[in-house]
Amino acid sequence: MHLCALFCEGGACGYGTLVDVRPLKARVGAVSPVLFKAGEGCGACYKVKCLDTNMCSRRAVTIIVTDECPGGYCSGGKTHFDLSGSAFGRMAVAGNGGSLRNRGEIPVIFRRTKCKYPGKNIAFHVNEGSTEYWLSLLVEFEDGDGDVGSMQIKEAGSGTWLQMSHLWGATWCFVGGPLSGPLSVKITTLSSKRSLSARDVIPRNWSPKATYTSRLNFF
Incomplete structure (x- = not known):
């Protein structure tokens, strides 16, 4: 599975301006159809970790599904994530945030994780x-x-x-x-x-x- 930088507003899940403020801010992500599930995958959370040891630290980032990724990267049943620039930067070795974002596509591993919104109710x-x-x-x-x-x-x-x-x-x-x-x-x-x-x-x-x-x- 692969990942690339995300540039979008609101997204296909319909969260609108919520994606621009905490607790969603910097944690938003678009996923391929296999994870988007025609919209029923919206709101799910994943830990994503970069496998490029030259550019990335061992830190994983937790993202919330807020969108479906467009284009050819998401076709053919592939598992794919598009992340915000901030999420990209958090996975990078110190000082390599910009270079990692410019790579466009990197190999990752991921797993489903529990969503946590401290102090928030549904x-x-x-x-x-x-x-x-x-x-x-x-x-x-x-x-x-x-x-x-x-x-x-x-x-x-x-x-x-x-x-x-x-x-x-x-x-x-x-x-x-x-x-x-x-x-x-x-x-x-x-x-x-x-x-x-x-x-x-x-x-x-x-x-x-x-x-x-x-x-x-x-x-």
Whole structure:
């Protein structure tokens, strides 16, 4: 597998400006389709280590999947990472950060690792265009697996969970309604099938483009 420098904004996962601020800043990465999994791989975390002992230290960097890498490098079922310049630089021997970034492509090894967002709980961003008949949510700051395999919502006073559909990237949606808030949200991870339910996390008077933080996380 190989790696090269990443130049992008927001990315195919839909995290938008979150990629420019901590805790995602300098830890963002794009991956090939085999890891992107049509968007269901969004939010997963990997440790990536450079194998070029002339240019690289023994340090691995932890990256969060925020995008899908474009172009020929990602075709044919290859495993491939595109990293930010900062992530590239952290793997370099002292003073070689610029030279390593200019190499363009280097051999690496990688492994899946747990995502950690100290002090953060899972949040749900209501995407622009959402209405009481079409609700679209983006999951943020999910510890542990980081990915989402299924997502459900439940209306206030109801005992029925309504299945959401994977729309794109880290975005899920429900078509139906009208929905009556507050809404509870249940997410189940793709990797280990762990579930978490955030009760009444979306308030009755929710609004598009707002982010609502739960009191929970997987750690």
